[in-house]
Amino acid sequence: MIHFTKMQGAGNDYIYVDNRNGVVKDPTQLSPKISDRHFGVGSDGLVLISLSDKADVRMRMFNPDGSEAEMCGNASRCVARFAWERFFKKAKDEFDLETGAGIKHIVIHRDGENFKSATVDMGAPILEPAKIPVAAETNKITLDGCEFTCVSMGNPHAVTFVDSVKTAPVHTKGPDYEIDSFFPRKSNIEFCELVDSTHAKMRVWERGTGETLACGTGACATLVACVLNGKTSRAIDLELLGGTLHIEWREEDSHVMMTGPAEFVFEGTFEE
């Protein structure tokens, strides 16, 4: 029996397991089963939390197709809240999180004893085509006549601008774009609608998952694409289907800072 905690950040919901005792042996097999919304608990994937010899806490994130993602922005805030309350007992408000995309520094914002939000230093975006990776000369590509700006936030993203997120071809084109031959490790696909210089909307088709209500790394990649294309300022509120994230791309060190919510939903046990 696996004890789990369901959490969500801007509606991007994952099943979190405290795996300090190694209870989950085969996450690639467990994630599809537990994430199934009809035959399992139901989620956008599985996140394992454990101790780290390099940082204060470690997370590994698995998509519902069983693939492991290098990084997950919304999960990093949820893991931060989980560790802040359950491991550190609110004794420290800043700590380091080991992820598949390196160590991320996190700051918890509180109102007395209550959690308000978390800011994650997501590091600098990767724009070199070979490192994103995208099989092209530059990080700008064209698919079906639409221009995409490719950005890695540890995991690969391709962002395009649309007139309206309501009519964006998330389900009709997302699955094909995700596995396009431009993307040797597949890609997350973001559709961004501009509102003004500090406000945009985005819908995402996630690699290994499908459409989700929010994607933290996708939100960061979207802001980077907005700035690179001269569409917004370096700090925006990005409205996603499940909530709003505040994203800033700092000029001084090129790091992207993501601030947003992290909420507990329920606890349970799952028989493998």
Ligand SMILES: N[C@@H](CCC[C@H](N)C(=O)O)C(=O)O
């Ligand atoms: N929702 C996430 C990203 C999860 C991983 C993604 N599907 C991938 O395979 O890269 C986020 O909040 O960043």
